[in-house]
Amino acid sequence: MLSINDLKNKMIVMVEGIPYQVLEVKHQHIGRGGSSVQTRLKNILTGQVYSRNFKPADTFGEADVEKRELTFLYGRRGEYVFVNPSNKSERFSVNEEKLGDSVQWLKPNSPIAAVFLEDKLVSITPPIKVDLLVTEAATGLRGDTVSGATKEVILETGAKIQVPLFVNEGDIVRVNTETGEYAERVTKG
Numbered sequence: 001m002l003s004i005n006d007l008k009n010k011m012i013v014m015v016e017g018i019p020y021q022v023l024e025v026k027h028q029h030i031g032r033g034g035s036s037v038q039t040r041l042k043n044i045l046t047g048q049v050y051s052r053n054f055k056p057a058d059t060f061g062e063a064d065v066e067k068r069e070l071t072f073l074y075g076r077r078g079e080y081v082f083v084n085p086s087n088k089s090e091r092f093s094v095n096e097e098k099l100g101d102s103v104q105w106l107k108p109n110s111p112i113a114a115v116f117l118e119d120k121l122v123s124i125t126p127p128i129k130v131d132l133l134v135t136e137a138a139t140g141l142r143g144d145t146v147s148g149a150t151k152e153v154i155l156e157t158g159a160k161i162q163v164p165l166f167v168n169e170g171d172i173v174r175v176n177t178e179t180g181e182y183a184e185r186v187t188k189g
Helices: 096-105
Strands: 012-015 018-029 035-043 049-054 065-076 079-084 087-095 111-117 120-125 129-137 150-155 160-164 172-176 181-187
Touching: 065 120, 079 096, 087 096, 087 120, 096 120, 150 172, 160 172, 160 181
Parallel strands: none
Antiparallel strands: 012 018, 018 035, 035 049, 065 079, 065 111, 079 087, 111 120, 129 150, 129 172, 150 160, 172 181
């Protein structure tokens, strides 16, 4: 059994018999009172996110999950299809609601880490950094670089991020998928 001190981000725990992924954990200490933990949890089965506070007496069961490497094939009409790289006939499809914000970093034929609960695909984790093509970018104003100015661009997957002014359409940029921030320009278009 796990206590409130064992909770960490992205951990999957069982609360009242239902699997939840921990999205955020904040420890709170209130004056003379006891400590508590404020969490944001995502129900893995339904995708619903809610906040809940736990006291030190609360305990959790660790979810019996299995992690596997899969390859993203394609997405169509809100359904995303993944395949086991060692067995191409083993395919899994997941709806967009269950995947959440992860879909904006999925590129065809890219590897991802998948979490299975009772042989059912419940969530995915894209690589921490992905290289994506800039499909739309406004031109930056020359001389406007003193303040580290940025502009919004649209990537090949449809994601919108802020980048430095020197990034143009056709460039390939590396993006941190955990924060959604620009990391570096890989190649100039």
